[in-house]
Amino acid sequence: MNTSNKMEEVEVLRVKLEVLRREHRDLDEAIEALHERGSADMLTIKRLKKQKLALKDRIAQLEDRILPDIIA
Numbered sequence: 001m002n003t004s005n006k007m008e009e010v011e012v013l014r015v016k017l018e019v020l021r022r023e024h025r026d027l028d029e030a031i032e033a034l035h036e037r038g039s040a041d042m043l044t045i046k047r048l049k050k051q052k053l054a055l056k057d058r059i060a061q062l063e064d065r066i067l068p069d070i071i072a
Contacts, residue, residue: 017062027052
């Protein structure tokens with residue numbers, strides 16, 4: 001893979017990463033709003049938290065692809 005393609009791939013990964021981070025924040029805000037409302041359905045909150053954790057895992061995977069750990 002040449003340098004140009006590698007740079008393009010990294011840029012695509014960065015955009016995907018930002019989208020996932022935004023989704024993660026949105027879920028966090030939705031969960032908080034349900035808690036504040038007081039009429040929160042615990043099953044709904046549990047599902048949202050599960051989605052949030054899955055997004056966190058995907059974010060970590062993308063971060064590792066962009067900046068892999070290098071053991072010196």
